[in-house]
Amino acid sequence: MIDRAQVRRIATLANLALTEAEEETLAGELSQILGYIEKLSAVDVTSIPPTAAPPAAGNLRKDVLIPSLTAEQALANAPARVLTTFAVPKILE
Amino acid sequence: MSAALLNLTLSELSEKLRARELSAAEVTQAELDRIQSVDPQVHAFLRLDAAGALAQARAADARLDAKAALSPLDGVPLALKDLFCQEGVETTAGSKILSGFTPPYDGTAVARLKAAGAVLLGKVAMDEFAMGSSNENTPFAPVHNPWDLTRVPGGSSGGSAAAVAARECFGALGTDTGGSIRQPAALCGIAGLKPTYGRVSRYGVVAFASSLDQVGPMARTARDCALMLEVIAGRDPCDATSAEVPVPNYLEGLGGDLKGLRLGVPREYFGQGLDSQVEREVRAALKKLEALGATLEEVSLPHTEYGIAAYYIVATAEASSNLARYDGVRFGHRTKDAEALKSLGGMYRHTRAEGFGPEVRRRIMLGTYVLSAGYYEAYYLRAQKIRTLILRDFEAAFQKVDAIVGPTSPTPAFKLGERTSDPLAMYLADAYTVSANLAGLPGLSIPCGFASASSDGGRSLPVGLQLIGKPFEERTLFRAALPLEEELGLAHREPPL
Numbered sequence: 127m128i129d130r131a132q133v134r135r136i137a138t139l140a141n142l143a144l145t146e147a148e149e150e151t152l153a154g155e156l157s158q159i160l161g162y163i164e165k166l167s168a169v170d171v172t173s174i175p176p177t178a179a180p181p182a183a184g185n186l187r188k189d190v191l192i193p194s195l196t197a198e199q200a201l202a203n204a205p206a207r208v209l210t211t212f213a214v215p216k217i218l219e
Numbered sequence: 220m221s222a223a224l225l226n227l228t229l230s231e232l233s234e235k236l237r238a239r240e241l242s243a244a245e246v247t248q249a250e251l252d253r254i255q256s257v258d259p260q261v262h263a264f265l266r267l268d269a270a271g272a273l274a275q276a277r278a279a280d281a282r283l284d285a286k287a288a289l290s291p292l293d294g295v296p297l298a299l300k301d302l303f304c305q306e307g308v309e310t311t312a313g314s315k316i317l318s319g320f321t322p323p324y325d326g327t328a329v330a331r332l333k334a335a336g337a338v339l340l341g342k343v344a345m346d347e348f349a350m351g352s353s354n355e356n357t358p359f360a361p362v363h364n365p366w367d368l369t370r371v372p373g374g375s376s377g378g379s380a381a382a383v384a385a386r387e388c389f390g391a392l393g394t395d396t397g398g399s400i401r402q403p404a405a406l407c408g409i410a411g412l413k414p415t416y417g418r419v420s421r422y423g424v425v426a427f428a429s430s431l432d433q434v435g436p437m438a439r440t441a442r443d444c445a446l447m448l449e450v451i452a453g454r455d456p457c458d459a460t461s462a463e464v465p466v467p468n469y470l471e472g473l474g475g476d477l478k479g480l481r482l483g484v485p486r487e488y489f490g491q492g493l494d495s496q497v498e499r500e501v502r503a504a505l506k507k508l509e510a511l512g513a514t515l516e517e518v519s520l521p522h523t524e525y526g527i528a529a530y531y532i533v534a535t536a537e538a539s540s541n542l543a544r545y546d547g548v549r550f551g552h553r554t555k556d557a558e559a560l561k562s563l564g565g566m567y568r569h570t571r572a573e574g575f576g577p578e579v580r581r582r583i584m585l586g587t588y589v590l591s592a593g594y595y596e597a598y599y600l601r602a603q604k605i606r607t608l609i610l611r612d613f614e615a616a617f618q619k620v621d622a623i624v625g626p627t628s629p630t631p632a633f634k635l636g637e638r639t640s641d642p643l644a645m646y647l648a649d650a651y652t653v654s655a656n657l658a659g660l661p662g663l664s665i666p667c668g669f670a671s672a673s674s675d676g677g678r679s680l681p682v683g684l685q686l687i688g689k690p691f692e693e694r695t696l697f698r699a700a701l702p703l704e705e706e707l708g709l710a711h712r713e714p715p716l
Binding site: 155 | 320323416454457462527529531543546548549551561562564567569575583608610660
């Protein structure tokens, strides 16, 4: 059901670098899982509304300032930084 | 002395600490010694905070001496699944992509345990990003089941379950997205509760699937779980999904008979795929519930068979979105491949390919696919509609009964390696647990007996009984579980380590 070209397309969307062997394995595994998932098409869902999350109502808090991380704390785990910013490869010349 | 000490339940320990028959420092030291001696076989702990735990224990002793205990958990040694952010203690979610990540803050459940005086021993193993049912999806050593070291502890909270079963701690926090507290609790012979969606804050918990994830307690008995739940439950302004529902005293007035309690036995939980010995033990426990005064009634949850398929669409879709944050920019692993680092996209793709294990990649791929243009309606939207049908099944059943009761897992613990090459067979381990997540309901697993593994010399393997309740009615589950676990008397039966 899923071929290697589709695997490559999904991997691009998901930002995952895959080797050819991994593409091959995933094509087989995803096809098998989607084959199982096909059983859902046997259920008549006409006029059934979707449920995105359980009905337990969430509540937004009031929009007031509360203490947050300092820049130093936020940057403490950064793989690379410049001054008080996260550093990444250049995207513009 | 120390063996008997560690075989106390959390509730028993709590009483002895307050009566000053035991000190938190000696109990904590006994746990650290126990971990030293058995964890090389069990592999439950990823890292210990011995110094921190002993300091917390001494502080607890000072409070207990002054009769100023903060809660029933004051001085009680606990463990945390490695996806709970604890300030200053590395938190990896069992993944290489978060190796070295040291949270600058405590998640809410952890903060509440600390405020209650609990002693935090360290972080325990899990399936990577909580994706798995055996603890084998890990770049680290897989956890071994204390009842039979050739078998899995279940997952994804397998380190939590194994540590509690092996007497390496008195309780642990886990998370449950499709059965990740209840299934390992069942396979390791302990109790585990997935509370109602919204009952416990997820702030500071590494996210897997946000419409399903819930934090819960794992300990040797349901009574112990109730004590832990009372501490961690309740509204948290930092988690918009945490509900504005008062936290009751879970144990007040419980115990005694079960007269008037109506329990539904879903016929779909006793069909094909259920191990005959698991069925025997569960049915024997049902008889005991009846003898305690409960009435049993067969009910039907007709969409149960679609639960796993719907779950694997919803959960992977949400995971593909949640895990997009792991990109090597702000924390965790970043690729060192010079070629990849020439572009931002290359850095993303290689960082993620190096950092995520095979099951996590598989789920990100599946989730990305079901959300992608042209497939959204056929998969994601359809799964959400099936979710409605599963919710309605429960609503109909709860018209007639107060709670649902059945097996937690279709089989006892399976062999390490037995299902690793077949993702689908692994997924089916959650056949009876995923529905409660899809519907947002509380589910409790308690030990109810033993099966013997006839294939290899008759080792005793624990069997779990699951109770599923109405939203925010965890108390009903405890009400049924408390007299049953006393009747069964399994809380002090130790694994042969």
